[in-house]
Amino acid sequence: MKKLIFVCTGNICRSPMAEGLLKHMLGPDYGWEISSAGVCAATGAPASPNAVEALREQGIKISDHRSRYLTPELIKEADLLVVMTGGHRDAILAMAPESAGKVFLLKSFGIPQSTTDIYDPFGEALDVYRRVRDEIDAALPDLILYMMEKRS
DSSP, X not given: OXXXXXXXXXXXXXXXXXXXHHHHHHOTTSSEEEEEEETXXXXXXXXXXXXXXXXXXXXXXXXXXXXXXOOXXXXXXXXXXXXXXXXXXXXXXXXXXXXXXXXXXXXXXXXSOOOOOOOOOTTOOHHHHHHHHXXXXXXXXXXXXXXXXXXX
């Protein structure tokens, strides 16, 4: 089974929201293992309350999420690393330069291919988390098309 890891900073806001949204869209039998990690994450922290609430509003449960640090081993095992910012990409490449061909910004898939970062809502109001959730959600269909091409 192919492995996709969403990556952000602390693995408590953006990447768990992306993980939850994508798992919800794909369902359990898609053929990819979807997870998340952070380049500066403390291990075992829950998702931020506003991230949990923003996804709960969409019928998606991430309250069981626990953060984890992105290790060189995780990078090596992953088939695809989807990052929220260029800084996350740079951190991965500093740790594992050989992974360059499998590290992509979330918004770099599809025709518009943007180099725009996903804003970090940490410590912000629920409305900011909703905007970030919706921005992530809007980028996922193009990622799914890419995943379909890479599935076999």
